[in-house]
Amino acid sequence: MPVDYDLVILGGSSAGVGAAVTAARSFHARVALVEPDVNLEPGSRECGLLALRQMSRSIRSIARVRQLTGMGSAEAESISPLNFDRPTRWASAVLANVAEVESPAVLAGFGIDVIRAEGEFCAEPRLSVMANGRVLRSRRYLIAPGSRWVTTRIEGLTRTGYLTPETLGYWVKKGQTLPQNFVILGTDPQGIELAQILARLGRSVTLITQQSQLLPYEDPEMSRWIQAQLEADGVRILTGTPITQVRKIQDKKWVQAGNRAIETDEILLAIALYPHLKPLQLEAVGIRKKRGKLVINDKLQTTNPRIYACGAALGGYALDNIDRYEAQIALKNALLLPMFSTNYHQVPWAIGGIDPTLARVGYTEPQARSRYGDDLVILKQSFQPLYQSQTSGETTGFCKAIARKNGEILGVHIWGASAEELIHAFAIVIQQNLTFEAIADLLPVSPSFSELYRELGIAWRNHRRQRKGLWQMGLKTWHNWQRDQTD
Known part of the structure; x- marks a missing residue:
């Protein structure tokens, strides 16, 4: 029996919109995009958070100018009270330009059928999606949902009240005054980013996690x-510290963290994001979940092989390029043949909110040691010697490269x-199965941060030569002989 579409996407995220555009433009597929109708002012959360980031960067720039010129204190408090009016207007303009690209009118111009509704799967009489009273039948389906912040069952937390990064963004957008003291629970990357931003804005911040380290999935x-x-x-920062109780006494909130009782004005909950899947009625079409995430294979098929998933539905960090990568794999499998598998090892990503930025491609050192044992070479390089670092004042930085002894x-x-820019060269080297010699042979523009490649290349070749004592002995003999021949 014929179907209406090649692909129906149940969205609510930028990954869903991007997948719809790619499917329509690159695969020439007939696509329906089902997205929930958001009642809150669109972009309010993003606007507030973007304004916070801009204020933090401005304060850091002011501090550098003052450091160079000796013009007074570089403390954030010296420009208090904070006024978010201009940064918020700037952020609103930026987000309006971005939103225009994803507007229903633009999507319709690509031939995408946009339906503003909460869709849900139906199994009978045939697999389909119900949205706004319409029955949408398709060859394949893609789940690309939005996400929400995980709550936690800490005693007294709900009664006491708390913020999430989302509600903090609304606060800033509305021009509300930020409290002076914050306790942030959890170490989601956005929580770490906000801890740094709020501290640079002159707020007192305590960051608490039960994990033994910040960003527990990253290299220690x-x-x-x-x-x-x-x-x-x-x-x-308090790591390895459980939160047992939260209470409100008069106008202050108290957090019991291990054996410490911490007084604060506001609590910010940033434990993790979870996908918004409840309205989809997944059980009705045989889709299983585990710990709130969809069960999928390496081709991004769910336990119903006609339904694929990407982005927040799979868990992990909320990173746009990872979401796009997953959408690309899912689209090729859904619209062509299910023969493409994910390989996250080759995909670079960055947590750009943290200053300086953290970027990564490939394995951590513990992961590499678990696979290759002692067949490893660990190279480390500081940003300090780079001329560009010295002239720009960006001397804080560190690079760690993990390779096998054969240069892989x-x-x-x-x-x-x-x-976030430097990592791409390493991603290409890994994707193309090149060795460290490819990096060592680069001649980067000088001065630039890309001279990091040259420094790592020198470190790699020095390591190789140290392993080959005969080479070192030969070089010394050669230079001695050359000196003896000089008039």
């Missing part, structure tokens, strides 16, 4: 660098200025 050494930077910015690059982690 990189996590320690980030923690040191946050502490230098004034953030108090297994993973690279960069924490520093332009990390």
Whole structure:
């Protein structure tokens, strides 16, 4: 029996919109995009958070100018009270330009049927999606939902009240005054970003996590660098600390963290994001979940092989390029043949909200050691010697490269200025199965942060030569002989 569409996307995220555009333009498919109608002012959360980021960057720039010129204190408090009016208007204009690209009119111009509704799956009489009273039948389906912040069952938390990054964004957008003291629970990347921003805006911030390190899925050494930077910015960090109780006494909130009772004005909950899946009626079409995430295979098929998923539905960090990568794999499998598998090892990503940025491609050192044992070479390089770092004042930075002894690059982690740009060269090397010699042969523009490649290349070749004592002995003999021949 014929169907109406090649692909129906149940969206609510930028990954869903991007997948719809790619399916229509690149695959020439007939596409329906079902998105929930958002009642809140669109972009309010993003606007507030973007304004916060801009204020933090401005304060850091002012501090650098004052450091160079000696013009007074670089403390954030010196420009208090904070006025978010201009940054908010700037953020609104930026987001309006971005939203125009994803407007229903533009999507309709690509031939995409946009339906503003909460869709749900139906199994009978045939697999379909119900939306706004319409029955949408398709060859394949893609779940690309939005996400919401995870709540937690800490005693007294709901009664006491708390913020999430989303509600904090609304506060800023509406021009509300930020409290002076914050306790942030959890170490989602956005929570870490906000801890740093609020501290730089002159707020007192305590960041608490039950995990043994910040960003528990990242290389432990990189996590320690980030923690040191946050502490230098004034953030108090408590790792390995359980939260047992939250209470409100008079106008203050109290958090019981381990054996400490911490007084604060506001609590910010940033544990993790979870996908908004409840309205979809997944059980009706045989889709299973595990710990709130969809069960999928490496082709991004759910337990119903006609239904695929990407983005927030799979868990992990909320990173746009990872979502787009998953959407690309899912689209090829859904619209062509299910023969394409994910390989996250080759995909670069960055947590750009943290300053300096953290970027990564490939394995962490513990992951690499679990696979290759002692067949590893670990190279480390500071940003300090780079001329561009010195002239720009961006001397805080560190790169860690993990390779096998034959030169195969297994993973690279960069924490520093332009990390989100520098990581791409390493991603290409890994994708093309090249060795460290490809990096060592690069001749980067000077001065630039890309000279990091040259420094790592020198470190790699020095390591190789140290392993080959005969080469070193030969070089010394050659130079001695050359000196003897000189008049």
